Amino acid sequence: MSEAIDLVPLAISIGLVVSLLFSEFFGIAAGGMVVPGYLALRLDKPLDVVLTLLAGFLTFAFVQGLSSFSVIYGRRRTAFMILSGYFIGMVMRWAMGGWVAQQVPGADVIGYIVPGLIAIWLARQGIVETFATATTAAVVVRLSLILLYAEGLQV
Numbered sequence: 209m210s211e212a213i214d215l216v217p218l219a220i221s222i223g224l225v226v227s228l229l230f231s232e233f234f235g236i237a238a239g240g241m242v243v244p245g246y247l248a249l250r251l252d253k254p255l256d257v258v259l260t261l262l263a264g265f266l267t268f269a270f271v272q273g274l275s276s277f278s279v280i281y282g283r284r285r286t287a288f289m290i291l292s293g294y295f296i297g298m299v300m301r302w303a304m305g306g307w308v309a310q311q312v313p314g315a316d317v318i319g320y321i322v323p324g325l326i327a328i329w330l331a332r333q334g335i336v337e338t339f340a341t342a343t344t345a346a347v348v349v350r351l352s353l354i355l356l357y358a359e360g361l362q363v
Contacts, residue, residue: 215357216245216249218353218356219245219249219353220242220245221245222245223245223248224242226345226349227242230344236337236338236341237338237341238338239325239330239338240325243322243326243346244346244349245346247260247342247345248347248350249350251346251347259317259318260297260318261326261339263293263323265326265327265335266323267292267293267323267327268289268335271285271288271289271292271331272331285328289327290321290324291324292324293321293325294323297319297320304316326338
């Protein structure tokens with residue numbers, strides 16, 4: 209009988225390697241170093257991935273709008289993106305307790321800092337580049353997890 213393995217650390221470590229390789233070979237980031245690992249674990253729930261990407265985009269739009277009339281840059285911008293992503297994710301979770309939960313039970317935003325990390329990279333490298341790289345890296349991580357530990361995943 210095989211011992212159960214916690215896939216989160218494994219997915220994050222593979223995601224770190226994949227993110228680094230994407231950055232070195234292609235010059236584009238996957239929405240934060242840990243984002244592909246977290247997304248990969250939820251690729252079997254595409255609505256969760258879409259909601260997380262939406263939360264990241266809403267965070268990006270909120271901070272961009274706010275920075276048009278206030279000074280937000282550097283560390284302050286990074287911290288504000290993470291905090292805003294956290295709160296936007298919480299609001300989306302609260303809102304999903306209603307109508308969305310009735311339509312699709314179990315739909316959720318992935319992680320607490322993931323939307324903020326995605327928003328940071330949306331601002332740095334662009335929307336299409338970040339979303340495409342994050343989803344591609346997540347697929348690579350998921351495939352790696354399937355090759356390494358298929359029985360622990362719902363495939």
